[in-house]
Amino acid sequence: MMIVLAVIRISKKQGQGHPSVATIGDVPNLFGVCVYAFMCHHSLPSLITPIRNKSKLYNLLAADYLLILLFYVLVSFTGIYAFHEIDDLYTLNFSQLDACDESSFITRVKFIQYFFALFLVFTLSTHFPIISITLRNNLKAICYNEKRPYTFLVDRIVCPLVALFPPFGIALATNKVEFLVGITGSSAGAGIQYIIPALLVFNARRQTAPSMADENVHRSPFRGYLWIIFVCVWAVLCMIFVTVNHIISRK
Template sequence: MAAEFGKDHVSIQVLTETGAQYSQVVGFVYVFNLIVGTGALTMPAAFKEAGWLLSLLAIILLAFVSYMTLTFVTETMAISNAKLRLQQVLSQSSREESVDVSVNVDERQPLLKPKVVYTDVSPSFEITQRVEMGTMAAMFFNRVGMVFFHLCIIIYLYGDLAIYAAAVPKSLRDVVCTYGGNNGTSNQTLSDDDHCWPHVSLNRMNAYRIFVAVFVLLLGPFTFFNVQKTKYLQILTSLARWTAFLMMIALTCIRLAEGKGQGHPVIADIAGVPNLFGVCVYSFMCHHSLPSLITPIRNKSRLLSVLAGNYSLILVFYLVLSFTAVFSIGNIQDLYSLNFSPHGTEPVTSVVPIQYFLALFPVFTLSTSFPIISITLRNNLTAMLTPRQGHLPWYVPKVVCPLLVLIPPVAVALGTNKVEVLVGITGSYAGAGIQYVIPAVLVLLARRDTLAVAGGYLHRSPFSHRAWVILTLIWACICINFVTVNYIISNL
């Protein structure tokens, strides 16, 4: 079987079984839980930096574009299902008729040899087979496209690992380091050069690096083996995440209702837009894992409406989380949960158990995902390095690839603990490729397939005009160039 990719995972294999099926409501919840994760914790800081009004307009636009490309993925899945069914039908008859079917066909190429009548076969476009994004790329992309696809996924996974390797130690550092808390200056900003503990020479940055080392020593060895996330672990992490998010919103709302809000965000600041773009792309990402979530849904008659409802609710959630944060807290940390730390300079709540729970919940939720993503990346690096004819020496998949997985993100985490910047860069480049470029090109090529030329099939995107695809690609180029230029200028 081929290796897997993903935010939690992206597979390049075709699975004819869909697993246990579930209702649209359950599918709605699964998609919602997949999208809302680490990105939500960096949203308030990015929101404040770009200004509340500019951020409001930007996040609405980015949510719309993200949903549009999500419908591109859904449509490509439908066409891919139809192609696979046709290939299965023809493979059964090939024993008698020797039919040769091309994997990549377009309207200018005959699908079947002359002796087979195409109109005799009417494959359904219903999504019943789990066709992952990697499989769709293999069906419609050429060699250059596959290289681009692999690079986007691998860079995205490296970014994920770097974010986790920085977010967990930073959360631990801010809970353990006691210097600077409750010192009478509520808006004081602690720097990495400040002491970790009073009368101890160890500064906060070095304490953070110690936690990075401990984090890697504890979770890094899993990269050399195989583990699987259990159902119960997923349930526990989801409960912890949603309990924490709801607590954050409730606490900030109470603070605003009591007139204790200390946030005074600007209306607009163009300098903060590039990072906001990356954070929003990262925060709305689910395209690469979508097939695994929507294929088991029993009734897909209103699939696009369910996804639209998901994105609308997530947009409202992000806006509520960000607006309550920027108007209630003066100094927002790049990892929002750190604002509730028991040793913070601007405590939002005085209830100690809640302080520790909110500050530490990223430690529990992100630590469970780190081994899964590292193994996913290891498997894909192994697959890319394996020659078409032949095998790799035993030490390459067992030693070299795991080290290639761990060293780059750990090196990045040791160099910086700016989680918001890591999320912004990951979303701006690899995330934009996965969320914008790959879905747009996939649906463009899929619509040229002989099965799809006539149109009128199930799960066709409402953005079916070719202009939407072109606009998406132009939008992606403009955003990536704008982000790049801004990063260069800001570092001159």
């Protein structure tokens, strides 16, 4: 929908974007975008598991990544030519640009206007309960002791409150969503999406190597340990560049 609306805006010669060929100063932003682009990877296990014949797995994954890249390119290029300045939360560009000028609307359809304005609310409303339950279960698993099982108070009240208080506190303390997204992407996001999976793969390979007598025909082309080191180094570079970008942009 966003791609179509941006294309319509450009086709009507209402595009406000005049991007430069390259801006070296925005390179740190590229690393932050790469961190969020990695989010497409978490859907791969659900794609691979039901496939019985994995002989053409690489071709399927290549087509999947090519499709993801195509959508990224379409969203990016239509956005930079349709809007003069692009918000960190892209859907905000499709909200009302000028309250006194109806011609500034991306679309006159009220439903679509409200949908884009509330899009972030929809996503958070669906993700927040699931993430909170996962965090609560992780806290219970980390602190669990078989000799001293949880009481009803700790199990049903304390653990859920510990999982709920931080996001509620942050929501009450600030409304700068773009800044929060940048912080989570540059630090927590990089750690969760790069470093932790790399370390899990490293330990899993060490534990399963003695039991793998036969060569795995479905082994990954990135099976070398140098790739794990590369991922960790890349994550550190992402965090450094994005943090520097936050500091520079705040001055």
